[in-house]
Amino acid sequence: MRLILADDAVLLREGLIRLLEEAGHQVVAAVGDAEALVEAVAADRPDVAVVDVRMPPGHSDEGLRAALEIRRRWPGVGIVVLSQYVEKTYAAKLLADATESVGYLLKDRVSEVAEFLEALERVRAGGTVLDPEVVRQLLARTSHADPLGTLSERESEVLRQLAQGYANSAIAGNLHVSLSTVEKHVNAIFDKLDLPRTPVYSRRVLAILRYLDG
């Protein structure tokens, strides 16, 4: 796939370029600040843009704001936001309008090469990828502690997978169970949390996130 990288740390940028090229991807541009990122995306629509949250000049959330702008102007471009820390509000902003083709990962995840590459593929395919850490924080901080307590251990595991954006088939593979078992768990979760059952899986992520964030 064709990618654009935006990270102000040269060391990381170079490392990421190597990693992606070794995996057979093409890095069409690698830039060091948010403005250059938007320009690069405008010039050469990539499949996915990998964006660091914190970039010059302000070193706060320039990358995230650029990512939101790209999502608004070029909805076809997938976005994977990398962040040094997990910040729930960043995830909420990214997913506010739509959950298609977007990912939010801790920067360290790039060292888990296979998972990182797979996450990129999922985002390109229109999926949602949320760092397990985001999901853990959402589950820990949620104000809906009681209904969550009624979930069985297996159902909690499936919920975590759901919130990370995995489709039923992928969850079945990850947890080594059959697809029908996963479907059963998913329905049980939606019933227990009183969420509307929806077959469109990206809306499903949104529903779960809104629930957890509430």
Next chain:
Amino acid sequence: MVLRRLAGVLAGTFTGAAALVLLLFAWPWRARWSPGLAAIERARLSAWLGHDLPVGAPGAGYLALRGLAGVLGGYVALVLTFIGLLFVSGSLWAMTYGRSSPVSLNLPGVTLTTESWTIGLTGAVVVLALDVAWCLLVVGAERRLAVRFLGPGPEEVMRRRIAELTSTRSGIVRAVDDERRRIERDLHDGVQQRGVALAMLLGRARHNPSQAAELVDQAYSESRRLLDELRSVAWRIYPTALDDVGLRAALEGVAERSSVPVTVHYGLAGRPVSEVETALYFVAREAITNTVKHAGARDILVVLEEDEREVRVTVSDDGRGGADPAGGGLSGLARRVHALDGRFEAGPAPGGGTRVHASLPKQAPCG
């Protein structure tokens, strides 16, 4: 200067006389005229006597005392000046027109014969010297009166000290927050990036077994760089050398690491107390770092000196100047110095370049 003081003392005669007259004859309306008189006094003290008064309304007691002192002081000064000028003009007259006559002086055991103009000039010198001494005495007395009656009372002093403490206290809290931000930045930009890069190299090695050996080699070098970075960040946060071997050695360490040559003149006899030592160290180091980063200087000079009351550090360079005292690093240092009751200045150096100066009392005043 002497003439200015003399003018001030003479002007004081009139304001003093005015005060006495008003006190005697316009007592019931004092609320109306005393502020105006106080303003005139203030202007006179500031312009001629070099003494800036704190804001305070003068009472009748001050006006009466100051009036008496002013009239007496001014009168005596006027008389002395007049006599002195008389002597000078007399002897000049005698010299110019040759009307000088020999005068014999009969002192016990010695008889001197001299020209009258010599005696005249001698008299002038003596009288004018007396005049100057008298003026200085009056100026001193006026100052003491003004401080005693117009200066801040103990309550006012306390109020100001509390305001100062409140402001420096919040300053130090902000300085601590700024420090933390900088430390986070240091960790984020350096250590964390290297850590992720290292993890990425190892991740790639695991993913591509064929290149594993080479990638592990790179990862090893990266881990060395990570450790170097970590060491230097820790040292920037707080150099333990400062506690162990003292300011001098710690500053020499800074000088060695600087890419611009640094000369340190260490003029302190002993070691200052710990918080002062730390402040001196960070002022010097921050100034050096700023210069190296922004000033394009070829030489940096660090001077540490002391007297019985305070220690001072001055860092100057020959760069292009333009240091911003409101900039993050410098304003944090200023807050640190103020919290220790010190003074902090950053600005252009007289001969070009930048000069950063901090002076700190050796012992914090209590109360």
